Amino acid sequence: MQMAWKEVKKSKMKFLILGSIIFLVSFLTFIISGLANGLSEDNAALIKNLPNGQFYLNEDADQTYNLSKIDEKQQEDLLKKYTDATAISIQMGFVNDADDKQFSVAFVTATDSKLFPNVKENEIVLDSSLKDDGIKVGDILKNNQFSGEFKVKGFTEKQTYSHAPVAFINMKNYQEIYRVMEMQTVFIPGSDAPDSIKGLESFSNKEFLNTIPSYGAEQMSLNMIIWFLVVISGMLFAIFFYMMNVQKIGLYGILKAIGVKTSKLFSMMWYQMLLITVISLLLSVGLSQVFSMVAPSGMPFSLTMQTTLTLSAVFLVIGFIGATISGFQIKKVEPLQAIQQGEM
Amino acid sequence: MAIFEIDEVKKSFKTGDVTEQILKGVDLELKQGEITALVGPSGSGKSTMLTIAAGLQRASGGHVMFDGKDMTQMNQEQIRKIRSSEFGFVFQSAHLVPFLTVEDQLLLMLDVAETKMNKKQQKQEVAKVLDLVGMSHRKDAYPSSLSGGERQRVAIARAIIHQPKMLFADEPTASLDSKRSKEVMEIIRNLTKTLKITTLMVTHDEEMLPYADRIVTMKDGLLA
Numbered sequence: 001m002q003m004a005w006k007e008v009k010k011s012k013m014k015f016l017i018l019g020s021i022i023f024l025v026s027f028l029t030f031i032i033s034g035l036a037n038g039l040s041e042d043n044a045a046l047i048k049n050l051p052n053g054q055f056y057l058n059e060d061a062d063q064t065y066n067l068s069k070i071d072e073k074q075q076e077d078l079l080k081k082y083t084d085a086t087a088i089s090i091q092m093g094f095v096n097d098a099d100d101k102q103f104s105v106a107f108v109t110a111t112d113s114k115l116f117p118n119v120k121e122n123e124i125v126l127d128s129s130l131k132d133d134g135i136k137v138g139d140i141l142k143n144n145q146f147s148g149e150f151k152v153k154g155f156t157e158k159q160t161y162s163h164a165p166v167a168f169i170n171m172k173n174y175q176e177i178y179r180v181m182e183m184q185t186v187f188i189p190g191s192d193a194p195d196s197i198k199g200l201e202s203f204s205n206k207e208f209l210n211t212i213p214s215y216g217a218e219q220m221s222l223n224m225i226i227w228f229l230v231v232i233s234g235m236l237f238a239i240f241f242y243m244m245n246v247q248k249i250g251l252y253g254i255l256k257a258i259g260v261k262t263s264k265l266f267s268m269m270w271y272q273m274l275l276i277t278v279i280s281l282l283l284s285v286g287l288s289q290v291f292s293m294v295a296p297s298g299m300p301f302s303l304t305m306q307t308t309l310t311l312s313a314v315f316l317v318i319g320f321i322g323a324t325i326s327g328f329q330i331k332k333v334e335p336l337q338a339i340q341q342g343e344m
Numbered sequence: 345m346a347i348f349e350i351d352e353v354k355k356s357f358k359t360g361d362v363t364e365q366i367l368k369g370v371d372l373e374l375k376q377g378e379i380t381a382l383v384g385p386s387g388s389g390k391s392t393m394l395t396i397a398a399g400l401q402r403a404s405g406g407h408v409m410f411d412g413k414d415m416t417q418m419n420q421e422q423i424r425k426i427r428s429s430e431f432g433f434v435f436q437s438a439h440l441v442p443f444l445t446v447e448d449q450l451l452l453m454l455d456v457a458e459t460k461m462n463k464k465q466q467k468q469e470v471a472k473v474l475d476l477v478g479m480s481h482r483k484d485a486y487p488s489s490l491s492g493g494e495r496q497r498v499a500i501a502r503a504i505i506h507q508p509k510m511l512f513a514d515e516p517t518a519s520l521d522s523k524r525s526k527e528v529m530e531i532i533r534n535l536t537k538t539l540k541i542t543t544l545m546v547t548h549d550e551e552m553l554p555y556a557d558r559i560v561t562m563k564d565g566l567l568a
Contacts, residue, residue, distance in 0.1 A: 003444070003452060010443035010486070254439040257400060258502070259428020259456045336400045339435050339514070 004271040015276055018240050022233060022280035026315055029229040030288035033307055036222035038300030039163075043215050046090070046108065046161040047208060050115060054193035055208040056186045056200040063201065065090070065211045069182040074199065078186050079111060082193070086113035087183035089174060090161060095124070095141040095150065103130060103141075106161035109174035115189070117156060119168050124150035127165030128157050132297070145177040162212065163300075230314055237277075237322030241269060245329045252330050253338015265330045273323040274316070281312045346373035347542050348397070348510060353406035355392050366392045368565040369406065376509075377540040379533060381547055381556035388562040390546045391514055397544060398431060398512040399423040411509065429457045432503030432541070434513040434532070438495035440487040446474065446498050447483040450505045457506035469505060476538075477501045477531050493524035497531060504535050511536060513545040517552055529555040 008015050041048065056078075061068035075087050088110045094102050105126070110116045117125040124141060135141075141150040150169065159166040175181055185208075186200070195202060203211065210216040245252070252265055285308050295301040355367040366389045374380055382390045396403045399415055408415040410430070415423060427433075440449055450470040454461060461469060474480045477497040487495055496516065503511055513532065517525035533555045536543045545556065553559055561568040 003441075003448075006448065007443040250439075251441060254435075255441070256424075257427065257433060258453060259424055259431075261424070336395055339395075339400070339439070 001267070001271050004268040005275075007268075008272060008275065014244070015272070018236075019276045019280045021236055021240070022277055022315070022319070023284050025229055025233040025236065026281055026312070027284035027287055029226055029233070029311060029315075030284055030303060030308055031291065032222060032229070033226050033311060034288065034292060034295075034301045034303030035299075036219065036226060037302040037304070037307065039222065040215075040219055041158070041302050042160050042163050042300040043218065044161065044209050044212055045158050046106070046166050047205060047212070049159065050187065050205060051189045052191070052205055053187055053189035054195075055203045055205070055211075056188070056197055057184070057203065057211070059199055059201050061201070063203075063211055064213070065184050065208070066213070068184045069180070070184065070186055071199070072182060074197075075183060075186060078188075078197070082188045084113075084190060085186055085188040086115060087111045087186045088116075089171075089178075089180075089184045091174075091178055092162060092164060093143060093145075093167075093177065095143050095167060097135065097139060097141055101133075103133060103135075104164045105130075105167035106164045107174060107177065108161070108166050108168050109171045109183075110168075111171065111183070115187075117154070117168050119153065119170050121170045121172055122148050122150060123153040123170065125154050125156055125168040126152060127159045127167075128155040129160070129165045131155060143177060146173060147176065148173070162214070226311075230311070230318055233315060234318035234322040237273065237319045238326045239322075241273065241323045242326035242329070245269075245326055249329065249333055250338045252333045253335045256333060257335035257339060262331055266324075266327055269323055269327050269330070270320065273319050277316055277319045281315060285309075285312060347376045347411060348374040348544075349407075349409040350393075350397060351407040351409065353393070353396060353403045353408060355389070355396060355401075356404045366565055367396070367403070370562075370565070370567055372560065372567065374510075374542050374544060376542050377537060378557045379536055379543040379545060379555065380558045380560055381545050381553055382560050382562060383547060383553070384562035384568070386548075389565045390562050393562065394512055394514055394544060394546050398433065398510075399427050429506065430509050432506070432508040432511045434496070434499050434503045434511065434516040436515040436518045438487070438492075438499040440495055440498055440502075442487055445484050445486055446479060446490070446501075449487075449498060449502050450474070453502045453505050459506055473501045473505045476535060493520055493527065496520060496524070496528050500528065500531055500535070504539060504541060507539060508541060511541045511543040513543060515546055515548065517547070517549055522551065525549065525552065 057065055057068040058070060070087060079085050079087065088108065090106055090108050093107045094104050096102050119125055126135065135152060137152050137154055139152045141152060255265065288303055288308065292301060292303045350370055350372040353367055353370045356363050356365045370393060382393060384390050395401050397408060403416055410426065444452060447470055450473060451466055454466050454469065471480065474483055477500055479494060479497050479501060482490060482494060490498065516532065517528050520528060529552050532543065535541065
């Protein structure tokens with residue numbers, strides 16, 4: 001270990017460059033991960049905030065909740081049988097304030113449930129992000145498909161859907177706006193929810209997220225970038241340590257000639273890898289958390305410490321694998337070959 | 345009594361279909377505290393002989409007996425242990441570790457040889473050996489700031505600090521001028537005599553021969 005540390009001290013610039021690269025790549029990964037989580041929240045906080053359970057869509061809906069219509073009789077039977085169950089409908093739309101300023105919202109209505117605000121006719125409960133646009137409790141909002149007016153009853157925290165703030169409205173008002181009597185989905189919370197109901201297809205919360213248009217594609221792209229960066233950082237480790245090992249083949253040969261164990265040379269490399277990675281990760285974790293605090297409020301960004309620590313652990317494992325693969329050269333070094341190569 | 349015996353050692357290399365016989369059956373005995381110089385024309389097999397004796401490569405045939413044990417029958421780990429604790433090496437180039445100070449080079453060797461000294465004793469031993477090679481004043485220097493002669497002195501100090509029974513020196517003065525070569529050879533001679541180290545040295549330089557107790561000439565893979 002001492003030898004490894006002494007090399008780091010003597011060749012500061014070399015290790016600083018590697019550390020900087022790891023710092024930048026991990027920081028970028030954390031930021032993109034924060035954005036992916038933020039966008040995911042922005043896209044589906046309404047669903048993500050629900051407890052675990054099962055969603056049921058009409059079998060003919062082609063796994064797309066927009067196309068799903070639950071038969072009214074079947075809905076009634078289900079709500080009777082499962083007392084915690086609720087039928088939900090979601091549609092994108094907009095509301096206008098007194099100055100006729102338009103706000104895009106996701107109208108949500110549900111049967112009586114503890115999971116959603118209880119909204120009376122001509123009332124509306126909005127996501128608190130709309131407060132930033134100047135909407136207050138008591139304001140009157142309109143929709144051109146709705147004959148009446150909505151009075152803002154209150155706000156909920158972090159209830160967004162498809163990148164729009166959620167607007168909870170009464171079922172009757174919803175039916176008037178969208179000219180539809182059937183609800184789109186039934187949600188049964190808890191583990192008692194049956195796997196199959198005749199005529200309906202069931203989805204876990206996670207599976208249901210993928211029925212939201214664009215959610216799967218958006219998350220897949222972002223996750224691909226994240227894992228690409230993780231793999232790139234692993235390759236960077238492998239390439240960098242490979243280059244360092246190539247430069248040090250003579251040294252390794254001499255050390256082997258005087259009796260240094262190959263395992264000690266590996267330990268030296270692992271110690272250096274661990275040291276650089278831990279310092280780089282500490283810096284990028286710190287900076288990404290600071291960024292998380294100062295990020296503009298409109299930016300969908302959510303980076304939890306758990307995500308950061310999980311990604312950090314992945315970086316450490318990838319770094320270890322990268323360095324170890326490059327270290328196979330050490331095993332192959334012949335002392336004699338190094339001696340014959342002359343001065344290092 | 346011989347501490348080191350080389351018995352009918354052969355070495356051949358195969359290049360394509362051609363097998364080249366470098367050593368054709370060499371016999372040599374080395375006595376404790378004696379410096380043996382191995383001389384001969386280029387290609388006669390001197391360095392191959394030395395590296396086989398030092399356990400850096402395997403013989404194709406014959407036996408290499410060290411302290412009564414046959415090294416040709418040992419596995420790599422057993423040979424490594426002997427190299428680290430019983431042998432010392434001085435090469436044509438000093439081959440010092442570039443990121444270690446002079447003192448650290450020697451401490452590393454004590455560590456590798458697994459000597460039963462504590463840190464304080466190790467430091468004392470390093471100071472003593474550096475004094476023997478006249479390098480005490482440069483103990484904190486890195487190899488890049490040392491002259492060729494100084495580096496070779498450090499290499500000698502590293503080779504003997506763990507008090508090996510054998511010292512293998514392959515052209516130890518080849519990279520030095522005449523004055524420094526003599527200084528280095530004097531150090532090797534004094535140390536091997538003081539510490540009773542058996543030395544096998546390959547050299548081309550005739551001026552170094554007076555420092556040897558015995559001169560052995562090789563020609564065409566055999567002792568002349």
